[in-house]
Amino acid sequence: MRDGLVRFWNGLDHGHRSLALQVLRYGFVGVGVTLFQIGIYNLLIGAGHQKPLIANTLATIAAMCVGYTIHSRFTFDGHGNRESAWRSIYRFIVTNGIVGYAVNTFWVWLFTTALHLSPHWPSVPMFCVTPAILFTLNRKWVFD
Numbered sequence: 001m002r003d004g005l006v007r008f009w010n011g012l013d014h015g016h017r018s019l020a021l022q023v024l025r026y027g028f029v030g031v032g033v034t035l036f037q038i039g040i041y042n043l044l045i046g047a048g049h050q051k052p053l054i055a056n057t058l059a060t061i062a063a064m065c066v067g068y069t070i071h072s073r074f075t076f077d078g079h080g081n082r083e084s085a086w087r088s089i090y091r092f093i094v095t096n097g098i099v100g101y102a103v104n105t106f107w108v109w110l111f112t113t114a115l116h117l118s119p120h121w122p123s124v125p126m127f128c129v130t131p132a133i134l135f136t137l138n139r140k141w142v143f144d
Contacts, residue, residue: 022139029070030131037063038123045119052108052119060101068092071138091142096134103130 012020037059044055072088107122107130115121 023135025074026071026131026135026138029067029074030135033063033067033070034127034131036066038126041126042120042123052112052122053105055119056104056108056122057101060097060104064093064096067096072143088142092138095137095142099137100130100134103133 009017009020040062041052041055041059044050044058045052048055050058068089072092104122104126107125108119111117111121112119
């Protein structure tokens with residue numbers, strides 16, 4: 001298996017190696033930030049007795065603060081031209097604060113209002129679907 005991975009890695013050109021490293025770093029960091037966000041969401045709907053949409057809003061804000069710092073300095077470090085930090089911050093807010101928040105709000109609405117399931121159920125697509133959408137937007141637009 002190790003030899004196969006080494007051959008695969010050596011067969012990649014520079015651009016594909018860079019993408020592969022970003023995917024790995026995003027997977028590592030993204031899992032951490034996503035679990036942080038889901039943890040806050042679940043804590044707020046449980047012990048915090050907050051409504052799911054309020055918990056989602058507060059968890060999104062907390063995750064964005066942590067996420068921008070780590071993604072800009074680690075996940076996408078060296079990617080793009082980074083002409084302006086303010087442009088990246090603005091785009092990160094649009095991508096994660098509007099698109100990511102809207103997607104996660106949809107999951108909360110779908111599971112809690114439309115399907116009348118436990119407010120913990122949105123955690124599944126928040127973990128499995130939303131990060132894939134956000135990786136593409138962060139790579140192609142935020143940190144281009």
